[in-house]
């Protein structure tokens with residue numbers, strides 16, 4: 001066994017870590033638009049030589065808008081997925097398992113609300129609209145149409161990814177807007193229990209599967225990754241539209257195309273690559289099948 005995750009300890013940790021939305025962002029809180037919101041490791045705006053420092057900061061804010069909206073969207077399919085998973089085994093003699101999974105779902109519902117609260121503060125401060133891929137219902141319909149193990153693997157990847165977003169990118173950064181940095185910290189705290197619960201979900205769904213069935217589940221996982229990759233590209237274009245609405249059109253078409261390429265890669269790293277290479281995600285997949293892990297390892301560099 002590569003881990004010691006157990007429902008009672010996860011539930012206890014979750015109870016200890018719980019926070020309230022008002023503690024993270026009060027109803028009248030405002031974001032400080034003189035500071036970046038997203039860590040540079042994810043925003044990757046510093047390398048955009050075709051933009052001035054002020055324009056890069058505006059794009060950083062647009063990336064934060066995208067982060068809030070995209071996480072809201074992702075959590076909208078995680079919530080029904082977790083509820084379906086717990087419902088399928090009811091009645092269940094393991095009360096602690098049921099409570100831990102229901103708490104997981106409740107926390108995701110709280111996160112959706114938290115991201116919306118931040119989105120509201122963003123819109124008030126930014127002053128113009130930023131387009132987003134979606135709608136969330138269509139994304140949820142596509143994702144939830146896959147094999148439950150494919151979905152559980154994708155959700156597991158997202159949970160570990162949020163861990164690295166805070167630990168590798170935000171912790172120690174002093175320049176960020178404190179409210180936004182605290183959002184990423186609070187999300188990290190609760191998501192660390194989710195990552196463990198997801199590991200247990202993946203194990204339960206993979207139990208007894210043959211190599212051919214695991215191969216099929218990883219096919220489904222890769223299809224979801226491909227779907228989000230297309231979304232990342234479209235979102236990079238939307239982000240540029242939002243930037244141009246603020247600063248005026250880019251002077252050259254070549255600059256425009258290069259900016260979209262560079263930012264597409266930044267989004268890929270933020271939402272896919274940083275999860276695909278996460279050591280805990282790789283451990284969970286490797287415990288199921290080293291062949292399937294090798295397939296993911298082959299895919300990962302495209303998203304780095």
Ligand SMILES: [Fe+2]
Pocket residue numbers: 075107108111187191
């Ligand atoms: Fe969450």
Ligand SMILES: [Fe+2]
Pocket residue numbers: 078108159191194
């Ligand atoms: Fe989560």
